[in-house]
Amino acid sequence: MAEPVTRLDPRRSDAALVTAALEGDERAKEALFRRYVGMVSGLSFRLLGRDEELEDIVQESFAQAFGALHKLERPQAFAAWLSSIVTRVTIATIRRRRLLSRLGLLRGEPVHLETIIASTAPPDVVAELTAVYGLIAKLPVKERVVLILRRVEELSLEEVATQTGWSLATVKRALVRAEGLLEVSRARGEEEGG
Template sequence: METLSYQDVNMGVVDRCREGDNRAQYELYKLYAKAMFNVSMRITNDYAEAEDVLQEAFISAFKNLHSYKAEASFGSWLKKIVVNAAINAIRKRRSELVPMDERLAGEVPDEINNDEDTEWQVEKVRKAIQKLPDGYRIVLSLYLLEGFDHAEIGEILGITESTSKSQFSRAKKKLLEIMREPQFAA
């Protein structure tokens, strides 16, 4: 049986970066900056901070390029660096996850079927997500938008998997409350 191996399409650029080629670093930056800025922005919810996180993440990536083993795409590896840098920026602001009360964790239904849900516009949802408390917004963004599972989120944030699930459930409930506010309902 033949074994398939992963081949990163940008490996040539990565190799040139490892050799100290500044043009290759700029090329990687151009390839990934916009997407990584969006990841950072969704987590930090602050434009200037997202820019700082992006810069720190690229500096860290270039300094630690020797540790990239090409087991996944360079973009996936870089995304983890960006997510961690954004989480650290949030922690520096001394923002904490919303306190947990396990008794309430099961009160939010997993799915909400409502005809209004299908009518919400992407921009309204984006603005509502920005209004979420940091802890809710981070877990919701990591799970829904960045594709991490709750175990990975727990590892990233230093919380349990069940806490991540509960935060996500509460974030959905809070998001619905925000979406029902008069300025969003119109």
């Protein structure tokens, strides 16, 4: 049996914590949660663009991870594996929201830019980011997720494919479509604005 994990023991590796959690050590799960809750919150926030269900996504992601911990083949890869779970839970949330919105059961809510953009940002930067976030929110789910994982999270195309569970070809097509849609929208905005 693994030695008990102390609450604030930063020396334990992810692999050691996963092994201890698999042996029933609840403190190991707590340590993994504390270590990665910021990453999970940040990733889901960037993918959603808003935070109404952020806590639900964080809880669901960790619940799925701890429920399937025995399936993790490489305990040292916990962070990447957890990121994949967060991405898939967030994708499901985006799809559910879009369906409810189409059915008239959910009203679309704007991105809360004050939580994303620094208060010291120049007005032209605020305007451009407002436009970009508005465009991203309208993208189809695959295009939106792939664009954010590639351009914001700076993952390689292979990492995006692994994290989403989509094929590399699907990821490449979605990225090309997303960038094309953004470019078309940007060009329309420039034509309308001046």
